[in-house]
Amino acid sequence: MAVQDPHRPSELAAQLRVDAVRASAAAGSGHPTSSLSAADLIAVLLARHLRYDVHDPGDPGNDHLVFSKGHASPLLYAMLKAAGAIGEEELLTFRARHSRLEGHPTPRLPWVDVATGSLGFGLPVGVGLALTGRRLDRLPYRVWVLCGDGELAEGSMWEAAEHAGHEGLGNLTAIVDVNRLGQRGPTRHGWDTAAYAARFGAFGWHTIEIDGHDLDAIDHAYREAARSDRPAVVLARTRKGRGVAAVEDREGFHGKPLEDAGQAVAELGGERHLTVSVAPPRSSREPHRFPGGPYRPPEYEVGAQVATRDAFGAALAALGAARGEVVALDGEVADSTRTEAFAAAHPERFFEFYIAEQQMTAAAVGMQRRGWIPFAATFAAFWARAYDFVRMAAVSRADLRLVGSHAGVSIGPDGPSQMGLEDLAAFRAVHGSTVLYPCDANQAAALTAAMAGLSGVCYLRTTRNPTPVIYPPGTRFPVGGSRVLRGSGRDAVTIVAAGITVHEALAAADALAADGIAAGVIDAYSVKPIDAATIRTAAEHTGRVLTVEDHWPEGGLGDAVLEALAETDAKVVRLAVRAMPGSATSREQLEDAGIDRGAIRRAVHDLYALAAR
């Protein structure tokens, strides 16, 4: 073997290939062929262009490298070994139980910013990181994103292309490994990099088409990309399985370890154990931060009529004044969600993503990774558009604050397309999530402030129309808590409500009291975690619980209460939206859905009659 120079990309590329093959062989699964195609691209990047202190992955000056094609994880791990970040022994734990080297990358590895493996997610996050570098951190780090060609079919990639082009993110380079073979066969455009170049070019990117196995061409392309004042994409024609004749550019070898790994390693020149000294960050400056100040929450008088979305907006603006790390993201509905209040007060920290919920979510993921506290808001219904990104944010251990306005049928005449009716179910089913649903303005403001300190994915559901303020300013609302609004030892039933239905429950309880039936009312503003202790205590007394929610019957408040009472013998009746709504006024909608004060009253009477038998 010739002299091995780790900074000679050809040597390094050979090692990356060998190690990708070895790791996959050790695992007995994985995507070596998808790694082999991109090895030259990564070798040149690591040896010549990346600026990163691998011994201090938290260094704020570090470049970011996102493997949007997360299935090329063997290549990522081989790269981390070559960079001296992980050792040979750990490399061979790939995909083993308890290993940090998972089948697809996650931030369990400190060098990984974000979990990938759901294609179409990494580039939008990269856009978020680049945007953060430019407009928030104001540091010269670069963002590199390794993409697959197959994932360019995802619409989210074009949301990213549009946003990056519009923002002129010259600090972003997408590297597309155009290996022409997807999972089940050829991609739509094969090796036609001109097709991709036309698309990226139309979205305002600088495009560079190269042979992705020509090391000099790669080097020149990265230099050219770095000089561009626009986002650049390096469209690299490669061969899947490159370097191993048995699989090179052949179909049917996606996601499979090589049959004869030993032969492949030999064919690739044998094992090497070079270590690259990755160039240090360009800057040792600290990230820019905006000044903070005292927190002056908005306060609302009891009895006033205020929409919780208004209180959220005001509280977010106040939070922004208090904490310079707080930023707000909009999907072109800031006037509806009320993040416009933040936009007016803190324009430098307000980000308009237009109607692109996936890019908005991904940008929030990027920003929180850099230490910012993003709040992103759209209609509750439209969070469904970004559900996979929220799921991937949870896998990424991201701290996200998401807000959905216009929840439920109570929005009124706009109709079901605009009604968030599955959002509680969707967000409750996100791992580690928090789901909050305020019923009044002071509560909404308090919960908004609380969100800033939470980890994981946090979701706040707000209401379009005004509701009465029932809590005095300054009332505390701990996450995981609830408020007992009516309760006596004589209660025949406990009504558990949240948000808009709290007011219906209170009105029903008053009417029931006049009917001679005492009913407890719990405001379960923390839908997840639900205040199981309080609900259980109430249920022990009454034995009967009625839940009422402006949501489909599945997965929302009713199910949360059922979970809290699963191991008790309490009986639960659930009022929820059970028929597809149309248009009507807010009050008609609540009535038609059977979740208004009249329906609650009737349901309690039915329960009472049942109990009396």
Place this chain on the structure above:
Amino acid sequence: MAVQDPHRPSELAAQLRVDAVRASAAAGSGHPTSSLSAADLIAVLLARHLRYDVHDPGDPGNDHLVFSKGHASPLLYAMLKAAGAIGEEELLTFRARHSRLEGHPTPRLPWVDVATGSLGFGLPVGVGLALTGRRLDRLPYRVWVLCGDGELAEGSMWEAAEHAGHEGLGNLTAIVDVNRLGQRGPTRHGWDTAAYAARFGAFGWHTIEIDGHDLDAIDHAYREAARSDRPAVVLARTRKGRGVAAVEDREGFHGKPLEDAGQAVAELGGERHLTVSVAPPRSSREPHRFPGGPYRPPEYEVGAQVATRDAFGAALAALGAARGEVVALDGEVADSTRTEAFAAAHPERFFEFYIAEQQMTAAAVGMQRRGWIPFAATFAAFWARAYDFVRMAAVSRADLRLVGSHAGVSIGPDGPSQMGLEDLAAFRAVHGSTVLYPCDANQAAALTAAMAGLSGVCYLRTTRNPTPVIYPPGTRFPVGGSRVLRGSGRDAVTIVAAGITVHEALAAADALAADGIAAGVIDAYSVKPIDAATIRTAAEHTGRVLTVEDHWPEGGLGDAVLEALAETDAKVVRLAVRAMPGSATSREQLEDAGIDRGAIRRAVHDLYALAAR
């Protein structure tokens, strides 16, 4: 007033504007300004280009017109009045309780193919309709889609652009109402139609830029579009609120009725009541249909090890042979989901959408609207990418058969990005949905066949790895049913499982029997509707139910069982995935998640000890 000729677009446009204003005024809400901008575009279409028998909206030769900008519903309803489809009286019920004229269009109106209002949905559905016209129905109808400029920020629009361009859908015309104003302010590109033209052009579309208030230019544009053998987009510069000086091209008037509707109507030339004779369909031919034949389901021997995804694929291919209306849609994972079996048997009815789950879903919506029976499959996890489209499919009253493979931690080493762990929650929370989760190959085949006859959104969850066949071929599995696999009068507990956990439950029950504890086992293959009666009967005997599922704890099987038992005093313990998984073997994953046979056995022992106290 001059002679009114309904086929003079200027007269018609004036009427459309007036009626949009009047309908919104009657409702006290709505989007008149978004209707005014597009009125000329629709007037020319209706008077000169649309081919449609409004008195027979089911005529298979009818063109399709999708309002992707669904908030322009006043314009749509004004158009339906002008076409003689609805009357003056109904027009003024806009947004009223029980009216078919909802805030955003839904197929409650027979002239509406699909619900819109979630921007970015209509064009992908239009692509599906155009694809159906070309490749399935083989009829010369055209598909017209009215788009907003704001919604071009949605990635789904570019999935549609890519797919239509690739398929060369010359029967599709997108009309973009470039009124430059979004909801909260100017759009990203304003009136820069060249920016949009560059993008659509890059995706292979024929582009036409016009003044959207020049009636002759519109007419010529539609003619040019119809002549193109590629999909065409008419990029029309318009003024929001056109024709009413108080709001024309001014910010702050999105989604609001006009303050002085009477003045606006006068300014627009006053009320008119013209009726257009819309040109008849181009063809009276019946749609093409593929021949059917006998259904020969795959059969598996009890004891064989077969993955349910394999059985699904084989059953789908068999179903395709039996019923010519069955089609299959793939998101570039047909080798994993096993729809490749259908692709091999019925290549003309197999549709590859590459990695574009939203376009795949929208195409299925379009196909079912035309009477086809689409099955669309991807990984369970990746359905999250299309969740809003699934939601909108439910609002559209669409009959969809969706299949998610690779469910749960049992997939093994690929890690959490590839694991569907929230799919049951998400699909259960879709209005009118059916959720099925087979545990063995014969059951999977039977449920696949059953799906063809279901209405609404139906979801089938399959398992990656082989599981033992436990049911003989020919066993019936009614939707809404369950199978009691173990049960005796002596049962101390009832275990409810589905899919992969059925086998864990059976093994646990066997081990428990050896421990001297009788445990019932119910296979709840129909997660929604759940077989509440059978579960309640079992719970009445045992009083204790243990649920076990390869899914997060929220919203899945455990919650479905809780709902079934809500009004009983049965106690329920739920085993589910509670920690973020990493990589490991399938068996290790089940063990680590605490949902394997050992965990079930321990949980039953705990319950038993509790009961004995």
